[in-house]
Amino acid sequence: MDVSQYLEIFIDEAKEHLQSLNEHILVLEKDPEHTDTINEIFRAAHSLKGMAGTMGFKKMQQLTHDMENVFSEIRNGKMKVSSELVDVVFKGLDVLESFVANIQSDGTEGDIDCEDIIKSLARILNEGRGGTGAKTEASGRVSAQEIIAAPEANPKEKFRTLKIEEHEKKAIAKAISLNLNVVGMTIYIQEYCVLKGARAFMINRTIEEHGEIIKLYPSAQDLEDEKYDFDYSAFVITKKTPQDLIEYVMGVSEVKEVVADYIYLSEEELNHYLAEIKRDELGEPSLKKAVDADALKVGSAAQVKQQPSKPVANRSVRVDIEKLDVLMNLVSELIIAKNSLVVSSNAIRDQLESSFFDQIEYLERVTTNLHESVMKVRMVPIESVVNRFPRMIRDLSKSLNKQMELYMTGEDTELDRTVIDEIGDPLMHLLRNSADHGLEPPEERIRKGKSPVGAIYLDAYQDGNNVVIEVRDDGAGINIDKIKKKAIEKGIVTEDQAERMSDKDFTDLLFLPSFSTSDKVTDISGRGVGLDVVKTKIEALGGDIEAKTIWGKGTNFIIRLPLTLAIIQALMVMISDEKYALPLGNIQTVENVRSSEIKKVSGKEVLNLRGDIIPVVRLGEVLDCPKGEEKDDLLIVVVKKGERFAGMVVDKLLGQQEIVIKSIGKYIRNHKIISGATILGNGEVALILDVNPLI
């Protein structure tokens, strides 16, 4: 059977499964009893095995088969998760990833030897089976069993003794198939509570904020009529964990106690109901619908749907990146054409009816919307890049013998596809830097009064027209004096210059090639090659990076990347006799200022603008334009970068325009200030200025 046509799909899905496995095993390492995760891991391994077998990749199939066996035993409660097991599994995952990489590059698995891992897995399997058979009854959570009162189960967990109806089991099966959690809860309210009916209603409403209640005992009607003692139970379908739900409910007043845990079906039941659900979806009649009505009424809360609920996974289409690029180009051309149309129409302005201009405006609205939509299509959440970092930090934590945690926020922040591809390596380097150089060894941290576990933060968020990514650590910080000494030593600055430099100037030095304050070169970083490569890559994406540090407290690397790549709103200006475009995104205001108001402070020109002192930049000088005559009044465009402002001197304002950014190519020496060129409506070329480096 020729399966080569499925190769691409195989590679994509294999990568997804491997990523999922990585994430889940990390979770499992911290919480070895987390049965949900174990199921997920088993499912992923099982799928991988099937896929590998179909495609004829025997080695992969073998390895995943062994891993699947181990997880099957864990799932049945016959084996426990040990840290040794986790290490072996991670090694196995690495090997699988290499297999997939090989398959991607030359179509075969390659020659990687996984004998050791297979042997280790076999050994663990044997030890596990032999020794721990008897232990499982003792562990409170038993997965994949019918809901029976386990001998040591908490008697307070009354939900466990509830009988589950057919339709409820079906709903549970459906939920499980959608990767949702099914949580059983028993809620105890205070004995002194007066309005039990109202209290129950409020508790249920709180729960409904985080999921769907599919079962209540006593029934919703009974609860409303206060026909219950001081406790009741509920089954909830939710994305949250039992712990989360317990917290939420405990937040309601007059709640004494809440116990909650996951609900499972045995594999046969699960399959049975999933099959039924499939039949339903295909239109075959289901007899159960009538039963649902009264059992599921929960006051005024929403009705539980028996139809398949909306899939949790995104409904998405895989699109070739090239097609997106073509689309993007076409939209750019459309905008240029529209601009040319406007310019041409200006010549015969008088002869044109007003409706012509209305149509032009309409055309502009449509092209802008089109552009925005295409941009959104190309945007990808940063999650796809950063999701491998937790694993990396875990590995580093082990190899460096330092305890560390990675906290990430804003994983759903979106960046353009091309940027996403390039941003991974620089981020990885910064994280490794923090782990290796930033964070101190646990003993030192304790001495300094810090927690022994180092914290690394990765935050991503939007700021105006940019996406900002911060990599922070609460480690030792960077010693500015050390930088100073090193810089003077290497002859990069003289002693005098060093005196006049600000902290920011010093941290900027870190990004110079072969500048490293590390005393020794480790395998991970310290070679003095990294930070300048990071900076180059980020600048190639049109962004910038800076470092902030507090000695003893930590270091913060701030990366700023432009959101939109190709089409922007710009302010057209004349500088001397040349036209330039200034991106509107970071322009604050435009001011008319008397020449006399510009003062000099430490040799630099500044302006007092309504109380704020901002530096003034003569763009004409920066761009080597022919010097004009001295003017009494100056036009200043005030731009903002982060919290800093600066005033750019221009000679004339021409107006606001939507422009298409075109690259000026690689032959002309790339200067940071020229970020590209644009073709104006009349065919002229105007250069686009990026004033950020001047601030």
Add this chain to the structure above:
Amino acid sequence: MAELSTKQYISIRLGNDLYAIEIKYIENIIVMQNITRVPKAQSYFLGVINLRGEIIPVMSLKARLGLEKDVFTPTSRIIILKPERTAAPVGITVDEVNEVIDLSDEDIETLTYDDKEVKAAYSLGIGKYGSDLINILNVPELIGKDE
């Protein structure tokens, strides 16, 4: 075993001298048009032009070869070159474009220049065409690498 090969060149004039560019590098020859200056570029780059929607950098050939300054006349032209099939195009300014000529390898004499002569790298030799001497330009060296 070296075969005797004849290649086609375009002969151009810079000042009073004749130069040749092998036809395989030439994409396009256009009349002089407005060149937008790019600040902070290398001194031999005049700027960029808009060629049917594409932004193309333009180099002054005279400046690149260290000759006298450009004075553009109605015969001045911009030759769009591609040092490799997959490279981005670059334009060079010339005083006049003459004709297509055939030169075989035996008509070309490679000269040894002083190592200090920067210009040496840009020339593949001197060709004899009738009574004229034509300097064969080394286009890849001339254009330089995409940085």
